[in-house]
Amino acid sequence: MAETRSKNMLWRWLLVCLIPAASVLLFQLRPNHTASSHLIRGIILACEFAFLLKFVLFEVISHHLRNETALKKATLWLLLPLFLLLLYICRHFGLF
Numbered sequence: 001m002a003e004t005r006s007k008n009m010l011w012r013w014l015l016v017c018l019i020p021a022a023s024v025l026l027f028q029l030r031p032n033h034t035a036s037s038h039l040i041r042g043i044i045l046a047c048e049f050a051f052l053l054k055f056v057l058f059e060v061i062s063h064h065l066r067n068e069t070a071l072k073k074a075t076l077w078l079l080l081p082l083f084l085l086l087l088y089i090c091r092h093f094g095l096f
Helices: 002-029 035-065 069-076 079-092
Strands: none
Touching: 002 035, 002 069, 002 079, 035 069, 035 079
């Protein structure tokens, strides 16, 4: 069972990395024309972040409850792309 769950790790990495990358690329290629579209795009990015964070945390908790420490550590690395997305969201809203 653990082997099947470890094979799904590639799909998790693709999900956590490609969804935000695609939306950021789309937003960079199609610039904002109004302040409201800038705000809407920031809200979309924040919703993506919240959804993906919940996804990763639920996976980590499920690995923890099954005592799959190796998969739990591998899943925790999925927080790195989410941290980068959070930095981009802060940059998008002009924090730095």
